[in-house]
Amino acid sequence: MKVKQNLHRAIDFMRSREPATSNDYTRLVLHCVRANDFTQAKRLQSHMENNLFQPKDSFLHNQLLHLYAKCGKLYDARNLFDKMSKRDVYSWNALLSAYAKVGMVEDLHAVFCQMPYRDSVSYNTLIACFSSKGYSCKALRVLVMMQEDGFQPTQHSYVNALQACSQLLDFWRGKQIHGRVVVADCGGNAFIGNALTDMYAKCGDIGRARWLFDGMANKNVVSWNLMINGYVKMGNADECIRLFNMMQLSGLKPDQITISNVLNVYFQCGRVDDARKMFSAIPKKDEICWTTMIVGYVQSGREEDALILFGDMLRGNIKPDSYTISSVVSSCAKLASLYHGQVIHGKVILMGIDDNMPVCSALVDMYCKCGVTLDAWVIFQTMPVRNVITWNAMIRGYAQNGQVQEALVLYERMLQENFRADNISFVAVLSACINADMVEEGQKYFDSISEHGMTPTLDHYACMITLLGRSGNIDKAVDLIKGMPHEPDYLIWSTLLSACAKKGDINNAELAANHLFELDPHNAGPYITLSNLYAACGRWKDVAFVRSLMKNNNAKKFAAYSWIEVENEVHRFVSEDRTHPEVEKIYAKLNHLISILQKIGYNPDTNIVLHNVGEEEKLRSISYHSEKLALAFALIRKPNVVAPIRIIKNIRVCDDCHAFMKFASITIGKPIILRDSNRFHHFFGGSCSCKDHW
Missing domain, CATH: 1.25.40.10 (Tetratricopeptide repeat domain)
Structure with a gap:
């Protein structure tokens, strides 16, 4: 800041004592370049032009061109270049650099072709831009042209060419360049060593990459990161983690992307606790690490941990991106946690990303999986842009919630709006047909899969x-x-x-x-x-x-359970559960409810108990299934709340519990929404949305 203030004063002083000398301009131009002060450089250029000062050579103009290119000011660079009476190869290279800085690849190539003379910098600028922008084949062709025109490739040439080979997964040409690097005796350079390691790792020769890595005399952070990420891509979790630990012992600190990759490896190996310990030990976490950890929890079935971590992230003033938000919304969908989903929806609105397509698609899915298709439909309708994922979420949501006609009508509308159905679309419409026993319609949709260019x-x-x-x-x-x-x-x-x-x-x-x-x-x-x-x-x-x-065969039976969210807290029950702190109240409430329902026609179906035991034991067995305990608990905690009671079960609801919920919906006077492993059941007034097809 002080340097820029001094520049400002110097230019103003020079303007007050015109005419300025060539030394004055040279000194101030160099100061502008050292300070990267584009604004003062423009003032100085204007002062030179107003005083008709024309440098004897191109040095001063080249310095300004270099600064404009570095600052990404293409218009100013081009304008100055066109005004220059004297241009040398440095002038042309500075202009090339300006085009490269803003990523105008075609215009850069056109300027390169117009150059009356070139040097190795000219070729390197073109190779680097082509490589960084994904024009990998062109980058390699320019390398060949460079040699044909009599210029020896430099270390920068080889590094960028190897990057192009990595993008193309061109192992053969990568090996050729490696040979030239050895002949040129520049393989000891860390930049080239890293580029070679990366090329071999990405092309699948992890053994050669490791050999190069082990032979590097001066490994830097980039070297370790590239090798670790190479093992990540190869799926070699053990070696990835071992190398990561070796890096830390060497005293070098991995970057956030490498940390994120290793966290992912831990999750892929099912080592969730190791990922948590590693995450806790990171002194300064960025949004990439937070997001990796949250997504890992969601994918590992630890949705509650994901929500807790998301809260910690917000309290740490780390701003989540749309990917983080989408992942957290997905965890709410899996838990069917409407409260947390609504809170995050509010956060989405405050962040101004309520028009973000992945976030909106996740919200549509979340509301559908919480049984609130109306809110899902409102979001769907107000989305400025939709993709097939959004359409599928809404169609599947309608199907799961028993709104079969709405699902099928929406599918036809999707086709009318020129969206191409995918495999998930057909799973959704076939699920809708299943839920309504629509055999002929289901067969029609199944047969139409091939008409859409797909195989069932x-x-x-x-x-x-x-x-x-x-x-x-x-x-x-x-x-x-x-x-x-x-x-x-x-x-x-x-x-x-x-x-x-x-x-x-x-x-x-x-x-x-x-x-x-x-x-x-x-x-x-x-x-x-x-x-x-x-x-x-x-x-x-x-x-x-x-x-x-x-x-x-040592076959293990997994536990059937139900859970319910009450006062922002999830309570889980198993059949005949006696572990809940309010167990006595729950059983008293449930027994009372059963006696009331029996008076209006409910008759416990003991036939579903397929054990050779007495009738009394069968009755006790079916009376305390997990979803019934969850309902009784909700009635204790929320007796006067008119909102629907939402229960989730991890397996299919049995016939007796289904009948029980229908009768209960008459007595308690409010909807019961039960999501089992097959679909949603909306009970109200003695009937279910599934019409007893589930």
Whole structure:
């Protein structure tokens, strides 16, 4: 600041004692260049022109040109260049630099072609600009031209050419350049060593990259970062983490991008606690690290941790970007946490990114997954720009919430507005057909997949198997599997098994279950489903055999649970849960509610208890399922709140709980929204949005 003030005074003083000498101008121009003071340089140029001062050579003008180029002032550089009576190669190079600074690649190339004389700097400027802007093939052609024109490539030439090879993944030409580097005896340079390491790593030869890295005498931070990131891209997590630890022991500090990459590696390996420890040890975290940690938590199923960390990020005055916000909104969607989703929506509005397409798409998905399709629709309607992801989120949201016609109408509107349907679009419309038992319509949409230039995926076949199976066409579902162009996977056979269980088709259930036992013998789901089918038919020997097989294969059953958000806090329940602090109140409330519902027609369905036990034990077993406990807790905590009660369950709701919720919605006088693993159930006035198809 002091230097600029002195310049200002010096120029004003010089103006007061005209005429100025050549030495005055030279001294002040050099001061402007050293201070990077574009404003004073412009004043000085104007003073020179007003006093008709014409330098004897191009030195002063070249200095000003260099400053204008460095500041990215292309117009001023071009204007001065055109006024110059004397130009040398330095003048042309400065103009080239100005075009390169603003990224005008085609104009830069045109100026290069007009140059009456060039030097190695001219070629290097063109190679560097082509390489940095993604014109990698052109960059390599200029390197060849440079040598054909008799100029020896410099270290900068090789570094930028190697960057072009990295972008092209051109291993062969990269090796050629490596050979020239060795012949030119400039391989000891750290910049070239880093460029070679990066090229080999990106081209997949991580062994050669490591050999070069180990042989570098003077590794810098960039060297370590490039090698670590090379292992990240190769998926070698162990070596990546080992090298990262070695770097820290060497006393060098990794940059934020490398830290972010290593955090990602920890998450990919399932080492969430190690990622958390590493993150906690970082003294100064930027938004990249915060976002990486939040996204890692979301992808690892630690949504609550993601929300807590997001709060810490805001309290630390770190401004989240749209990607961070989208990830946090997604965690709210997975938790079905409407309160937190609404709070973040408010933050989105305050940040002025409520027109950002990824953020809006995430909000649409979040509101749909919280069962509030009206709010999702408002956001969808007000979006200035939409993409197919947004359309899919809204269509899928309608389908999951039982608004089948709205989903199908919106799909047709998407096509009318010239958006191309993708695989997810068809999963959404087929799901809508499933939820309404629309077999013919579902078949029509399934057949139209090929008309849109796509091949049906396993997800599409799973939808059709579900649709056919639920309508009683199990044999058609089996024929569809046999005619598939894909090898049936776990999803296909488990879908068929679920359909068979719903319809009591033991023969095809056995077919599906046997395939599932082979594909994943440790998953308890198929054993339990087949065992329950046998139990429903009274085939207790077969039940015992399947249970024994399950035990021998060490198959583990995952816990079924429900959760509910009350007063901004998530409460989780399992069947017959006795761990909640308010357990006595919850059971008293639930027992009271059951007695009321029985008076208006609710009759507990003990037939769903497929164990060879007494009727009293069966009744106790079904009375305290997790979603019923969650409902009772909500009624204790929010007795006078008119807002809907929202419950989430991680598996399909059973027949008895579904009937229970219908009767409860009559008694409590407000909607109950239950999201299970299949879909949403909106209970109100004794009926459900699924119309008993789920």
